Amino acid sequence: MADKQATREAYGKALLILGAENPNVVVLDADLSKSTKTADFGKKYPERFFNMGIAESNLLGTAAGLAAAGKIPFASTFAIFAVGRAFEQIRNSIAYPKLNVKIAATHSGITVGEDGGSHQAIEDVAIMRAVPNMVVLVPADGEETRQVILASAKYYGPVYIRMGRLDVPLLFDEDYHFEIGKANVLKEGTDVAIMANGIMVSMALEAASDLAAEGIKVSVVNVASVKPLDEDTIVRVAKTTKAVVTAEEHNIIGGLGSAISEVLAERQPTPIVRVGLKDTFGESGKPVELLEKYGLTKAALIKAVHEVLAKKQK
Amino acid sequence: MTTIELKRVANVIRQDIISMLVTAKSGHPGGSLSAADIVATLFFNEMRINPKDPKWADRDRFVLSKGHAAPVLYSALAEKGYFSKEELKGLRQTGHMLQGHPDMKKTPGVDMSTGSLGQGLSAANGMALAGKLDGKDYRVYALLGDGEMAEGQVWEAAMASAHYKLDNVTAIIDYNGLQIDGKTDSVMCSAPLLEKWQAFCWHVIEVDGHDIDALLAAFAEAKTVKGKPTMIIAKTVKGKGVSFMEDQAGWHGNAPSVEQGEQALKELREEAANLG
């Protein structure tokens, strides 16, 4: 087992499983099938693969029609083009009639790297989360991605799946269990909780180990299901730790940090520090350098934990 | 149905449109009236549908891409027996199934939710692709507006229908020459439509959109075309059938008053009487 895998890579493999299992699964792409990793499905099941060309509005609109006629379409392109260019097709042709379309978006966040800010979706979770009927999932590693894709195909209705370009550490094995609407407590601690998703989950686990050495007991919660949000687990953990850090590769406005803040403000007011992009676009660069520059690192999480512990003390 | 019967249905649909809008006090008469003959021909002659089984897997599909013309669709569905004609009185009312724009979740017989222009042909293509994959012989019809031609997505979809050889798709343009801000040619010239659609590798037929026989012939021709989608450019008059609404951009999205409604219905009843 390789120790790293991009979530998009796992997506491509999961599609092959689905292709064999379910003849109703169809895949659409918009001239990015090599990058989104839908190309393998296209090779294996050419009659069920539709390249729509560089036309994202039509990509999502056609997926809606396929779903209306009983298919389970996975429509793929980069997150910025799916949510950005085709927002209103997603909203009116897919979510409004609650059609069974899976929007499987890759290349989210700043870890797109060298292509730069124009290609780095940092607001997609916020936008998708605000749309009624939409499920929003952000897997952390390859295994979780596999389970997210299979669960999405079983669930009836629109799902937005946010995946990345970068190879990220493999965290889970087959014993791990993802469920739509459920958060996973990966580590129980009593002093503070880090609630993260996507690439920030592995950093949260590393930060928790480092903090343990300082005597700080950290809960780590993987919130892959941003919507529906597992409010009960979040509230339960926050009740114990009385301090929460959220972490996401997304703008701190509107994403996971916002979703958790909303729940805690209403049900369990708790000191909170949000780690994410501070309302700024990304830029070109090596992914690791960008993560460093924009404060999406283990060190940033440790700093945030100290900040929130100081708040808790007051 | 015979031509004269279809003309009678279209006339009833036009009367329904007026009555519905008077009751609702809002809605879009112009583009509903211009499409009445097209919709009547489709629902009462062309399409293989069963009002008792609106979700029948083998049915022909209809996508009203110009969703603001919902009243013409609702009237045809009621007339066809998908729901009672009484329901037409509930158009646009809180809690009623007849939404301002078609909603497939709420109204039996509506195959696609529309209202945001430019999206219908993509959905129709998706249904047609699914039909081909499933080895089904159903056809998919999509009705678009001429102002709608300005939407980029229409042309994305046009390219895709031809690329995937969707000969089970028949699209119709309600070519009434008007949109909200005035004449289509002055707001955003989309002419020449015939050449444009031909250049996108579609089979194109031009007809008078109020000539039932011509429409019947065009739909029949579309079914014989193999390997290509068909576009029927139907020349129409916006507001057709109501003298004071005809060819008036101002009647795009305004409901008639009670008095105007009476006048319109009087004209339409006279037309019905002349049809015999």
Ligand SMILES: Cc1ncc(C[n+]2csc(CCOP(=O)(O)OP(=O)(O)O)c2C)c(N)n1
């Ligand atoms: C994307 C979008 N933009 C704007 C509108 C508002 N709108 C409703 S009808 C209309 C004009 C449509 O003109 P046309 O397509 O010619 O239709 P018809 O004349 O048949 O009514 C506009 C701009 C809309 N419904 N959707």
Ligand SMILES: [Mg+2]
């Ligand atoms: Mg028009």
